[in-house]
Amino acid sequence: MILFLGRKLAGLVATVAVASLVIFGALYLAPGDPAALLAGGHQPNPAALAEIRARYHLDDPFLLQYWHWLSGLLTGDPGDSMVLKEPVTSLIAARLPTTGLLVAYASLLILILGVASGIFAGVAGKAVDGVLTVTTTVLMAAPAFVAAILLIWVFATKLSWFPVYGSGTGFLDRIHHLTLPALALSGGYLAYVSRITRTEVRAELTSDHVAAARVRGLPRRHVLRRHVLRNAAPPILAVSGVTVAALFAGTAVAEQAFGVSGLGSLLVQSAARQDMVVVQAIALLLVAIFVLVNTLVDVLNAVLDPRLLRERS
Amino acid sequence: MTAPLLEFDGLRVSLGERPILRDVTLSVHAGEAVGLVGESGSGKSMTVKSVVRLLPGGSTVDGSVRFGGIDVGSLGPADLRRFRSRDVAMVFQDPRATVNPVRTIGDFLTEVLRDQGVGRAEATRRAAGSLAEVGVDDVRRRLSQRPYELSGGLLQRVVIAAALLTEPKLILADEPTTALDVTTQEEVVAILNEQRRQRSAALLFITHDLELAAAVCDRIAVMYAGEIVEILPADRLHDDARHPYTKALLGSRPGTVPPGERLRTVPGTPQSALTAPAGCVFADRCPVVESACRDLHPPMLSVGSGFAACHLLSEEVR
Numbered sequence A: 001m002i003l004f005l006g007r008k009l010a011g012l013v014a015t016v017a018v019a020s021l022v023i024f025g026a027l028y029l030a031p032g033d034p035a036a037l038l039a040g041g042h043q044p045n046p047a048a049l050a051e052i053r054a055r056y057h058l059d060d061p062f063l064l065q066y067w068h069w070l071s072g073l074l075t076g077d078p079g080d081s082m083v084l085k086e087p088v089t090s091l092i093a094a095r096l097p098t099t100g101l102l103v104a105y106a107s108l109l110i111l112i113l114g115v116a117s118g119i120f121a122g123v124a125g126k127a128v129d130g131v132l133t134v135t136t137t138v139l140m141a142a143p144a145f146v147a148a149i150l151l152i153w154v155f156a157t158k159l160s161w162f163p164v165y166g167s168g169t170g171f172l173d174r175i176h177h178l179t180l181p182a183l184a185l186s187g188g189y190l191a192y193v194s195r196i197t198r199t200e201v202r203a204e205l206t207s208d209h210v211a212a213a214r215v216r217g218l219p220r221r222h223v224l225r226r227h228v229l230r231n232a233a234p235p236i237l238a239v240s241g242v243t244v245a246a247l248f249a250g251t252a253v254a255e256q257a258f259g260v261s262g263l264g265s266l267l268v269q270s271a272a273r274q275d276m277v278v279v280q281a282i283a284l285l286l287v288a289i290f291v292l293v294n295t296l297v298d299v300l301n302a303v304l305d306p307r308l309l310r311e312r313s
Numbered sequence B: 001m002t003a004p005l006l007e008f009d010g011l012r013v014s015l016g017e018r019p020i021l022r023d024v025t026l027s028v029h030a031g032e033a034v035g036l037v038g039e040s041g042s043g044k045s046m047t048v049k050s051v052v053r054l055l056p057g058g059s060t061v062d063g064s065v066r067f068g069g070i071d072v073g074s075l076g077p078a079d080l081r082r083f084r085s086r087d088v089a090m091v092f093q094d095p096r097a098t099v100n101p102v103r104t105i106g107d108f109l110t111e112v113l114r115d116q117g118v119g120r121a122e123a124t125r126r127a128a129g130s131l132a133e134v135g136v137d138d139v140r141r142r143l144s145q146r147p148y149e150l151s152g153g154l155l156q157r158v159v160i161a162a163a164l165l166t167e168p169k170l171i172l173a174d175e176p177t178t179a180l181d182v183t184t185q186e187e188v189v190a191i192l193n194e195q196r197r198q199r200s201a202a203l204l205f206i207t208h209d210l211e212l213a214a215a216v217c218d219r220i221a222v223m224y225a226g227e228i229v230e231i232l233p234a235d236r237l238h239d240d241a242r243h244p245y246t247k248a249l250l251g252s253r254p255g256t257v258p259p260g261e262r263l264r265t266v267p268g269t270p271q272s273a274l275t276a277p278a279g280c281v282f283a284d285r286c287p288v289v290e291s292a293c294r295d296l297h298p299p300m301l302s303v304g305s306g307f308a309a310c311h312l313l314s315e316e317v318r
Ligand SMILES: Nc1ncnc2c1ncn2[C@@H]1O[C@H](COP(=O)(O)OP(=O)(O)O)[C@@H](O)[C@H]1O
Pocket: B015, B020, B038, B039, B040, B041, B042, B043, B044, B045, B046, B047, B056, B272, B273
């Protein structure tokens, strides 16, 4: 277990390190002169340009620039936004709670509704299964922005149950504001988790060990919980983990569509403004969160099914 | 003689249009061991599964299986569960497939007892005792291990320990050693038989190994294409076997010919209830077949020490 944890941790650090290089490299190679952008105007004066280039180390060789950036990150100072002229840390800190809440909300919807409907489809008869299959197919096919438009139209414009726009203040108001974005964000993932759950539950239901448990006279509930769901849990958890981790990236669309001021919308806006410093920091943060969530899921799965410890070593 | 513990009475099972069991009539008395032998596909597994109502969906059942005089088919859900939990226990062919791979041996052994209302400590104590009785060592450690940490032979002992633990009146063992290493097969069967004898539990033992069945059981029932064709005392197997199929099986064992010579096999390919002829099920492969065999279904006749269903015997009997 210790060895397994060590390996996982090393993998996590390595992945984030490689990601940091890729993210920095990609934006370094991207077209456009950040100095010109920073100086503003059509004919920036050369002296101002040079001053900017020096301040942002734009003339240094690639690796040196990367090193500046990385050491800044590691000391907790990723620099200032080129456009907003505010420290990246405070930009992120101001938006992280909203995005965190949105992701948590969407994750709960995915896990509770997705897993529950999947179990239901797996256990119930053909009719229920059919209805759920159609529903999940539609959900999976609909892109988040289409879902967002539909949700806004029905629940915000027509029914006025939820606000059309904004992030809200105070916990309950925020939840109220984030309900439609969370629904738009979770739809496709929810359907996906539901499908996987259904498939896994079906597979376990027809397995020999479940038949053997039934023949031992164990109650249906017990067989369902301790044999079917217990054994279906690791794959469901793995898929849910990837899904939840991916939600952070998915917030870009949902936050933009609903005017929620979070990390996702900041990422989109910064990219549009070519605000490299912010884009780099957020991109790396998203990667780190993704890898971290996946690592946690892997560890949890190894606890649930210790065979995983053995197979990989 | 007292009423049998388990009674198959003209049991017929079909899956849709397809016959699986054509006519199974057999009884197992309390404390008795009955061997059910036959080639693969003959319906042995379906016969035992019908006892615990584990038949595939879409099966139709005619005739009856009675346990202690009660028709198993008539049990409601609660009674069926009680019957499965307390009266019978099943040992399957492949322990790797039938023990939940992610839970511990201790969980597996105690879950039925716990469901019956036995306390955790007491259930664990009894599980440990049962494991020790089937020859598992280091019992405490085993209880916290998982199936993948045990060898097949050891795991099958765990399954046997679990079967004994609930003190069933009947143990159904469906080729319990086929999936095991040859070296451990005999040991495992010997332990199963010894332990169930001590508890005077009856045993319905399925195997395709006639010799093994004869060594373990009191009586042998020979099955072919969904029918029982001969039943006889295990110790009379070699002398009294009358059905051409039983004789063919006896002739196909290793050891019946001098080493180096070709082993005889039962001619033709094994049939299921679906492909077998309408008259005698064995007619297509029988070396002594007569014309009547193909059209007329032979009745079960009492011959010598047992029973056999074969037209050729009817003249002798008369
Ligand atoms: N789940 C099933 N669905 C359809 N046919 C089956 C199923 N299980 C068994 N059979 C058929 O029933 C017959 C008897 O099978 P089985 O009882 O397993 O034989 P045995 O145990 O003697 O090898 C075979 O012809 C087999 O193909």
